[in-house]
Amino acid sequence: MNVLITGGAGFIGSHLCERLVAEGHHVICVDNLITGTRVNVSHLQSHGRFQFLEHNISQPLDVEGPLDHILHFASPASPPDYLKYPIQTLKVGSLGTLNALGIAKAKGAKFLLASTSEVYGDPQVHPQPEGYWGHVNPVGPRGVYDEAKRFAEALTMAYHREHGVDTRIVRIFNSYGPRMRLDDGRAIPTFIAQALRGEPLTVYGDGSQTRSFCYIDDLIEGIRRLMDSDLHEPVNLGNPDECAILEIAKRVLTYCKETASRIEFRPLPQDDPKQRQPDVTKAKTLLKWQPAIDLEEGLSKTIAWLSRYAGLSPSRG
Ligand code: UDP
Numbered sequence: 001m002n003v004l005i006t007g008g009a010g011f012i013g014s015h016l017c018e019r020l021v022a023e024g025h026h027v028i029c030v031d032n033l034i035t036g037t038r039v040n041v042s043h044l045q046s047h048g049r050f051q052f053l054e055h056n057i058s059q060p061l062d063v064e065g066p067l068d069h070i071l072h073f074a075s076p077a078s079p080p081d082y083l084k085y086p087i088q089t090l091k092v093g094s095l096g097t098l099n100a101l102g103i104a105k106a107k108g109a110k111f112l113l114a115s116t117s118e119v120y121g122d123p124q125v126h127p128q129p130e131g132y133w134g135h136v137n138p139v140g141p142r143g144v145y146d147e148a149k150r151f152a153e154a155l156t157m158a159y160h161r162e163h164g165v166d167t168r169i170v171r172i173f174n175s176y177g178p179r180m181r182l183d184d185g186r187a188i189p190t191f192i193a194q195a196l197r198g199e200p201l202t203v204y205g206d207g208s209q210t211r212s213f214c215y216i217d218d219l220i221e222g223i224r225r226l227m228d229s230d231l232h233e234p235v236n237l238g239n240p241d242e243c244a245i246l247e248i249a250k251r252v253l254t255y256c257k258e259t260a261s262r263i264e265f266r267p268l269p270q271d272d273p274k275q276r277q278p279d280v281t282k283a284k285t286l287l288k289w290q291p292a293i294d295l296e297e298g299l300s301k302t303i304a305w306l307s308r309y310a311g312l313s314p315s316r317g
Helices: 011-022 038-044 079-084 086-107 143-163 187-197 216-227 245-255 281-286 295-309
Strands: 002-006 026-031 050-054 069-072 110-116 167-172 201-204 210-212 235-237 242-244 263-266
Touching: 002 011, 002 086, 011 026, 011 038, 011 216, 026 038, 038 050, 069 086, 069 216, 079 086, 079 143, 086 110, 086 143, 110 143, 110 216, 143 167, 167 216, 187 201, 187 245, 187 295, 201 245, 210 245, 216 235, 216 281, 235 281, 242 245, 245 263, 245 295
Parallel strands: 002 026, 002 069, 026 050, 069 110, 110 167, 167 235, 201 263
Antiparallel strands: 210 242
């Protein structure tokens, strides 16, 4: 297959590039590198089936030759990133999705949208099934990401219904693993970087807010199965093992054995969702998928990677 991946130099996108090249497919990775980095795909650069294009998909793109799949993963995705790039986030969810869908229509390619659990906002239904419409503040700080992704979903369904484009939508819940940026601001890489540097772990609020964290390899397997399915309605992918953020911080301290770090509490950001857990019944039933890697294994692998590749080692502060 010939596959175009927008956001291919980002955390999830780079793992998809790697998986698809390993399967024998040709991959075009498109990224403007505002939050992604070429380092994430440097090991693929010399591969004959891999091509990197530095381009902002919010601008139109001409691609030569046939394409079988377009995976639209371009977007800032961590809260500090989309607060720093609010307009780029709205543009890539709207104009970027429009351009990517336009390429899919022109090439007769399948299209997969990376959507998010943020479409559920601060949810009033728990756990969140795909049929829940969400509880989003459109004008709050997270609105730029949440509404961009909600619009992207609406646009994707419109291209499917109006133009017959063969589309998929994955709603990705919190995920983690190697190649997350140490400074991307999300809880797991932040806590690990702090523990490895011997700095205090900054838990926002009292840490009782929950998230459900999925290890990257499980997520990639789910996305791969969704690509091969004929499911056009959104599908949640995430690990239903829900955990309070304070517990995540404590586990990071436990697994970073030599750290002398402590936990410090900081103010809770505005509109921070109180709880989040995917209902993955649909993925289990229709994709025969379920996560296999638990927090202990996933956190240990992530800590090992960050220590090795980010040049951090366990510290006594
Ligand atoms: N969080 C925290 N300390 C940090 C970074 C994040 O306590 O240094 C909290 C954050 O307030 C949220 C949770 O961890 O309640 C998950 O945050 P993250 O940015 O990883 O993802 P999201 O809020 O988008 O789920």
